[in-house]
Amino acid sequence: MRNFFLLFLVFPLIELFVLIRVGASIGASATLLLVLAGGVLGVLCMRLAGLTTALKVRERMAQGEVPNKDMLNGLLLAVGGGLIFLPGxxxxxxxxxxxxxxxxxxxxxxxxxxxEHSAARSREYYARSTTYTKHHGYSETRETHVIEGEYERKDQ
Structure with missing residues (x-):
């Protein structure tokens, strides 16, 4: 909770403070040009890395696989481009x-x-939970009970 406070409240305030100080030192137009150049550079970096890399990482993590180093490299390029794109x-x-x-x-x-550590913990948790269900007689799949019948509305 504290990290979100710092991330969403304190960090933008510090960014704004630094932006104002730099603007006072080098001038407003030069500061604006630097911010715009950073935005253009950030967009170019994100296009270079491609959002497909980020989607591939997310997909592999959802499947329980560890993304390979190339995918992490592309993800870091996209994150770097996104940070450069932000004004500040x-x-x-x-x-x-x-x-x-x-x-x-x-x-x-x-x-x-x-x-790797997270995946190992996840595998250990899964192994423990399946062992528990097997020893205590719980089935892996839950059976549904369906009661068939007919009905008629009488309120009309």
């Missing part, structure tokens, strides 16, 4: 970091470790 200089710096190859490789290793 802090998000631009974070987005540019996502575009650097060595940072992407480090993030891919961290995300892959997290996904």
């Amino acid at each position: 200089f802090i998000s631009d710096v974070i987005g540019l970091l996502c575009l650097l190859p060595f940072v992407r490789q480090w993030l891919i290793q961290r995300v892959a470790q997290y996904m």
